[in-house]
Amino acid sequence: MSIEDEGTRLPEVENVPLIIDAEFTEEEDIQTSIDELNPLPTQRTSKPLDLPFPSPTPSGRARVVTVINQKGGVGKTTTVINIASQLALRGHRVLVVDADSQGNCATGLGVDKSKVQHTTRDLILSPETAVTARHATAVEGLHMIVGDRSLVGLEQEMLRQLGRERRLTEALQPLLPHYDIVIIDTPPSLGLVTINALVASDGVLIPVQTEYFALEGLAMLAGTLREVRNLLNPQLGVDGVLLTMHASTLLNQQVASEILDHLPEFVIHPAIRRNIKLAEAPSHGVPIHLHDPNSNGGQDYQGVSSVLEKRWSLI
Ligand SMILES: Nc1ncnc2c1ncn2[C@@H]1O[C@H](COP(=O)(O)OP(=O)(O)O)[C@@H](O)[C@H]1O
Numbered sequence: 119m120s121i122e123d124e125g126t127r128l129p130e131v132e133n134v135p136l137i138i139d140a141e142f143t144e145e146e147d148i149q150t151s152i153d154e155l156n157p158l159p160t161q162r163t164s165k166p167l168d169l170p171f172p173s174p175t176p177s178g179r180a181r182v183v184t185v186i187n188q189k190g191g192v193g194k195t196t197t198v199i200n201i202a203s204q205l206a207l208r209g210h211r212v213l214v215v216d217a218d219s220q221g222n223c224a225t226g227l228g229v230d231k232s233k234v235q236h237t238t239r240d241l242i243l244s245p246e247t248a249v250t251a252r253h254a255t256a257v258e259g260l261h262m263i264v265g266d267r268s269l270v271g272l273e274q275e276m277l278r279q280l281g282r283e284r285r286l287t288e289a290l291q292p293l294l295p296h297y298d299i300v301i302i303d304t305p306p307s308l309g310l311v312t313i314n315a316l317v318a319s320d321g322v323l324i325p326v327q328t329e330y331f332a333l334e335g336l337a338m339l340a341g342t343l344r345e346v347r348n349l350l351n352p353q354l355g356v357d358g359v360l361l362t363m364h365a366s367t368l369l370n371q372q373v374a375s376e377i378l379d380h381l382p383e384f385v386i387h388p389a390i391r392r393n394i395k396l397a398e399a400p401s402h403g404v405p406i407h408l409h410d411p412n413s414n415g416g417q418d419y420q421g422v423s424s425v426l427e428k429r430w431s432l433i
């Protein structure tokens with residue numbers, strides 16, 4: 119037997135069973151409501167999170183809201199697509215701006231990316247393209263500006279530009295009087311493109327998955343928001359924290375209680391339940407209300423949109 123054979127033959131590896139401690143099953147029928155959660159019985163050990171409160175929208179123009187969390191896969195894009203389309207369905211004039219290079223908003227709203235001429239990248243580099251960059255979507259009254267791979271590398275190019283944090287603010291200016299709400303989707307990073315979105319915004323909406331490290335992530339984001347407020351946009355406030363992919367596991371419930379305990383004024387009810395219909399909808403190029411409005415996900419996004427409609431003074 120060669121030395122190589124000895125090194126690769128490890129029969130004990132095949133005979134030892136794997137540890138299975140994760141739950142892979144879909145929890146479709148759970149009826150978990152964050153209204154029923156109690157604050158944690160333990161004493162709060164950390165300081166409460168210091169999130170800034172929002173200011174009202176100046177009259178005669180859209181409120182600009184950035185959906186943000188530096189963590190990927192927490193439901194930012196799903197939230198943008200479904201809140202934007204719910205609000206459009208209710209008769210509000212809505213514009214989605216996709217500032218993420220993955221460009222998933224276009225797919226989820228039925229926009230054919232191969233036909234797109236101007237993207238969010240063009241908007242940031244040449245603000246005058248804003249008016250002609252808008253696309254119709256699968257939802258009436260909902261328009262969008264598409265993000266795509268061309269956003270990769272943009273931050274490097276912008277380093278040479280003057281006023282680089284305010285390019286998106288400038289680009290959106292002529293559009294604001296024509297909409298009630300502008301929702302910006304962001305990449306999972308706090309780079310210059312995300313900073314542009316924050317500087318252009320009145321408020322932020324923070325989707326948080328009720329998993330480990332949720333509060334650590336929120337604390338980091340709170341620091342970024344404070345910095346942007348101090349240096350670039352004193353109006354910026356938090357319009358809401360949205361609990362996403364929520365399920366009835368002990369961990370989910372504990373993390374949700376902890377977030378509620380720290381941020382009672384900011385958490386929006388209901389939480390968005392984990393629901394396969396929400397994950398399926400983008401493959402059909404439609405939001406949840408055109409795919410399965412009565413699914414748990416459909417109902418939860420309707421509930422959240424009703425709260426935001428009031429918070430944003432749209433009704
Ligand atoms: N409530 C939910 N239940 C089940 N799947 C979800 C839910 N929200 C989002 N997803 C799925 O999880 C993945 C990540 O969501 P996404 O919205 O793209 O997150 P982000 O934009 O923060 O990266 C996507 O495949 C999406 O379809």
Ligand SMILES: [Mg+2]
Nearest residue numbers: 194195218222
């Ligand atoms: Mg996304």
